[in-house]
Structures are given as C-alpha cells and as structure tokens.
Amino acid sequence: MKKTQVYKATEEKSVPGPGNRYELAIDESVATELLHHLIVWVQLPDVERRQLDIRLAGNVLTIKEAEEKVIDFTNLQRSQIVGNSPELKTCLNQVARAACKEDAVLICGETGTGKELFARAVHQNSRRDGENFVVVDCRSIPESIAEKLLLGQPRSARFGHHGLLPQANKGTLFLDEVADLPSSTQRLFYRLLQDEKYRPVGAVTDIRVNFRLIAATNRNLQQLAEQGKFDPVLLHMLQQHVVEIPPLRKRKGDISLLTDYFLTNFCKSRNIALKEQSPEFQEMLNSYPWPGNVRELENSLVQALLAARNKKTLFPKDLPSHIRVHVKKSSVGRKKKAVEDFSFDDDLFGGLFATDNPL
Structure with a gap:
C-alpha cells in the first residue's frame, strides 16, 4: 500500500492474518486534516476498502466507521447553502454520502429549491473538485442538435467544436431538468455511463471519457418512466444516489437565516446600510408558504429593500402585494374556521339555559 503525504503518515505496516489488513498510524495533530481528506480513502476499490483500517488519534477505525465520519454534513463545503433545520441536515447528509x-x-x-447549488456541493466535496463542472440545461436542447452539442464534432467538420461532454472529462456533467432531455439523448447517456466512451458526430473512432453525472429534476421520473416518457434504464442508473431537497415550507426554521444572508x-453589493427587520415583517415571512421556495424568498427580499428606500427598518408593507394578500386571507380563513368549529357542549351548557332552571 502506497504512502499518502496528504495524511502525513508516521508509520505503515501490514498486519499478519486473514485478509492482510493494513493500518495507517496518524498523528493526533492531523486528525482534522484526515477527516477533511478521508473521502480519498473511501473511494478505494471494494477489495482494498475491506482490507483497510485507519488508526486515528490512537483509535482504529474500520472503513465503515471512517465513512460514517466523512458523510457527516458538518464536514461539507456548502457555499451558499444556508440553514440548520433538521430537514436540511438530512439532505446535506445525502449530499455527503453521494x-x-x-x-x-x-x-x-x-x-x-437550489438544485444546482446542491449539485455543486456534491462536486466540490468529491475527488473531482478542481475539475470542470459543466451545466447543461436540458430544456434548451433541441433534439435535432442534441448529440452534436453534447459530443462535439471533429475539427475538420464545419463549425467543429469539442462538445460539452469532453469539457466535463475528469470533472462533472450536470443535467439540469433531466426530464426534458430528448428521448434519443437519454439512451445516449446510459450507453455513456456503461461504456465510458463516445464517438463525436462525424468521427470514425471512439474516445474514452471519465466524468461524473449529476442530474436534477422537479418532476416524478418514476411516473414518467411508467408512462413511457423517460428511459427506465437511465432512471435506474441515476437512482444509485438520490438527494431530496426539502421545499422551504418544510424547513421554516431556515427562513430567518436565509433572510439575514440575502439581506x-x-x-x-449595493453599498447600503443593512436594514433591520420589524417583528411583523419576520412573522409575515414565516407565515407565507413560499411556493417558489428559496428563489422566491430572495426575489421578494430584493423587492422589499427597493420598496423601503431610505427607511432603516423593513415592514410587511414593503413585501410584494401577493404575499401580503395571501397571508391576510389565510389569517382570516383560520379565524373563521375557529369560530365555525366552536360549539356549545349540550351536556355542559344545555341545562344552564333551560326554561325551568331555578337560576
């Protein structure tokens, strides 16, 4: 087993016995550094992973225990992903595991919900960090030129170009809204994932490619596959690791943190003084269901700041009108329902109003 300078190994030895297990002694002072880079170890081939134990700060960790440490979301680089709600933590653990x-x-x-941000987090916390992260908006790819756009053409061809897939070699290819990918291109991708090679349009030889595929969707791909609208083989390949981002209405505990972050x-960026938030302003933000999720929250806060102009404090009236109307209607509806649900208990109050009551 080769030494790895990343971990500043002080000792390396093989342990006699079945399986020829290995230990790597690590100084306690570099324990934090090891946890940050442990991802390299858990990507070893299965055979090597089963044979590897890591001695960390005097304790021997099995590879399973090492994986459990590295998949802890607290070790993640998660730029622009703001929040500490239990729902978001669950999602971040899925990102770390992927x-x-x-x-x-x-x-x-x-x-x-920010699907591209989470895709970038997977890329940035993988061994491919530092390589290209290539974004493909599947909604904007016409089927007639999809293969040419993705695979490229030889330089000798007219308007020859390298294509998006070669740009992602050694890095990550992100398919945004993969449900809109043309059916012929869906078949192309599962072949790419299987064979790890492609042939540019007009070429006669195959080219090896090494890329990580991340896809995102806001639709039910399983349902689309059952309806014949999405390739089931590609779906099976994509479902090896699934990251489910909770909608903002299910992570209300993050709204205040997101609000502070965006404001x-x-x-x-505008070089203006940070404005305060009135309690009523914060209450309205927490009362609204945010169907447009984090993006709608960000855009609404920008509108509120522009509406507030030179005021030092933000109030509900600074928010877009559709938010204020929705919250007010919901409040009235809740009060009306509370009144309708209220009824006298005949056993408790009926006798009090009886005509023969001596009182």
Missing part, C-alpha cells in the same frame, strides 16, 4: 462515491446522482426538488449580501 460525494464519497463515483456513481451517478439524482437531485430531486421543487422549482426554486446582508444585497446591502453589501
């Missing part, structure tokens, strides 16, 4: 592997990843979430960034 980042440790090389298989395809499917990211599911409603419009506006701070916007005020800093």
Whole structure:
C-alpha cells in the first residue's frame, strides 16, 4: 500500500492474518486534516476498502466507521447553502454520502429549491473538485442538435467544436431538468455511463471519457418512466444516489437565516446600510408558504429593500402585494374556521339555559 503525504503518515505496516489488513498510524495533530481528506480513502476499490483500517488519534477505525465520519454534513463545503433545520441536515447528509462515491446522482426538488447549488456541493466535496463542472440545461436542447452539442464534432467538420461532454472529462456533467432531455439523448447517456466512451458526430473512432453525472429534476421520473416518457434504464442508473431537497415550507426554521444572508449580501453589493427587520415583517415571512421556495424568498427580499428606500427598518408593507394578500386571507380563513368549529357542549351548557332552571 502506497504512502499518502496528504495524511502525513508516521508509520505503515501490514498486519499478519486473514485478509492482510493494513493500518495507517496518524498523528493526533492531523486528525482534522484526515477527516477533511478521508473521502480519498473511501473511494478505494471494494477489495482494498475491506482490507483497510485507519488508526486515528490512537483509535482504529474500520472503513465503515471512517465513512460514517466523512458523510457527516458538518464536514461539507456548502457555499451558499444556508440553514440548520433538521430537514436540511438530512439532505446535506445525502449530499455527503453521494460525494464519497463515483456513481451517478439524482437531485430531486421543487422549482426554486437550489438544485444546482446542491449539485455543486456534491462536486466540490468529491475527488473531482478542481475539475470542470459543466451545466447543461436540458430544456434548451433541441433534439435535432442534441448529440452534436453534447459530443462535439471533429475539427475538420464545419463549425467543429469539442462538445460539452469532453469539457466535463475528469470533472462533472450536470443535467439540469433531466426530464426534458430528448428521448434519443437519454439512451445516449446510459450507453455513456456503461461504456465510458463516445464517438463525436462525424468521427470514425471512439474516445474514452471519465466524468461524473449529476442530474436534477422537479418532476416524478418514476411516473414518467411508467408512462413511457423517460428511459427506465437511465432512471435506474441515476437512482444509485438520490438527494431530496426539502421545499422551504418544510424547513421554516431556515427562513430567518436565509433572510439575514440575502439581506446582508444585497446591502453589501449595493453599498447600503443593512436594514433591520420589524417583528411583523419576520412573522409575515414565516407565515407565507413560499411556493417558489428559496428563489422566491430572495426575489421578494430584493423587492422589499427597493420598496423601503431610505427607511432603516423593513415592514410587511414593503413585501410584494401577493404575499401580503395571501397571508391576510389565510389569517382570516383560520379565524373563521375557529369560530365555525366552536360549539356549545349540550351536556355542559344545555341545562344552564333551560326554561325551568331555578337560576
């Protein structure tokens, strides 16, 4: 087993016995560094992983225990993913688990939840960090030129270009809204994942390619596959690792953190003083269901800042009108329902109003 300078190994030895297990002694001072880079170890081939134990700060960790440490979301680089709610933590653990592997990843979430941010988090926390992260918007790819756009053409061809797939070699290819990928291109991708090679349009020889595929969707791919609208083989390959992003209405605990984050960034970019938030403003943000999720929250806060102008504090009236109307209607509806649900208990109050009551 080769030494790895990343972990500053002080000792390396093979342990006699079945399986020829290995130990790697690590100084306690570099324990944190090891955890940060442990992802390299858990990507070893299965045979080597089963034979590997890591001695960390005086304790021997099995590879399973090592994986459990590295998949902890607290070790993740998660730029622009803001929040600490239990729902988000569950999602981040899924991101960490996917980042440790090389298989395809499917990211599911409603419009506006930030699927590309989570895809980038998988890339940035994988061994492919530092290589290209190529984004493909599947909604904008006409079927007639999809293969040419993705695979490229030889330089000798007219308007020859390298294509998006070669750009992702050694890196990650992100298919945004994969449900809109043309059917012929869906078949192309499962062949790419199986064979790890492709042939540019007009070429006569295949080219080897090494890329990580991450796809995202806001639709039910299983249902589409049953309806014959999505390739079931490609779906099976994408489902090896699934990251489910919770909608904002299910992570209400993150709204205040997101609000502070967006307001701070916007005020800093415009070189204006950070505005305060009235309690009523915060209450309205928490009362609204945010069907457009984080993207709608960000856009609404920008509108609120523009509406507030030179005021030092943000109030509900600064928010877009459709938010105020929805929250007010919901409040009235809840009060009306509470009144309708209220009824006298005949056993308790009936006798009190009886005509023969001596009182």
